[in-house]
Amino acid sequence: MTDCLDGIKAVFLDVDDTLLDFEKCAKEAMHEAADRLGIALPEQTESKFHEINDQLWGKLQQGQLTPEKLHSIRWGMIFAELGIEADGEAFDRMFSGCLFDTAVPVDGAFSLLERLNGRVRMFVTSNASFDEQRNRLGKAGMLQYFEKLFVSDRIGFPKPQKEFFDACFRELPELRPEEVLMIGDSISSDISGAYAYGIRTCWFNKKKKREIPDCAEWVVESWE
């Protein structure tokens, strides 16, 4: 991990599935929301959620969907596929409210943060709500590592769009892209966009995929 810090002055860290375990956080949030609303969720809800959520976030990253639209249709689509008759939009509000307070770390994430701390400047780069990510990182005890949080809802563009990175570097005029290392689990949102921008890349290949795309200059399978 430390090899890839040669010549690097700052890191851009993704949050979900890089520092915080989104699968575990989403699982907690959906069951809590279902309890509060008195809805029974079948076993396949989690896998259906990730399937549809990933599709919708993919569209959002490409600028084909707004965050508002995503929230208004997401759980309705999941419920339709599961045969559940409930108000998807109301469930999304409850789910998002519960997700706001989830903070399950990825295994080894603190060891990564400790290794980076003091060696490089650290920034969050995340596609999400700023308030939610600040709250979750705070609850996880990770907020103090970061100089600043760059989050898509404040910036107005998601990763991997060029405008997202333009906004980051506008606030960091002393840094050049090649002095920054992007660390994230998503090829489509973290790694390909950063690489195209001239930022160095470290792919957190959490799922140990065999195929390594060229845009992933460094690959790490575990933070431990």
Ligand SMILES: [Mg+2]
């Ligand atoms: Mg991620």
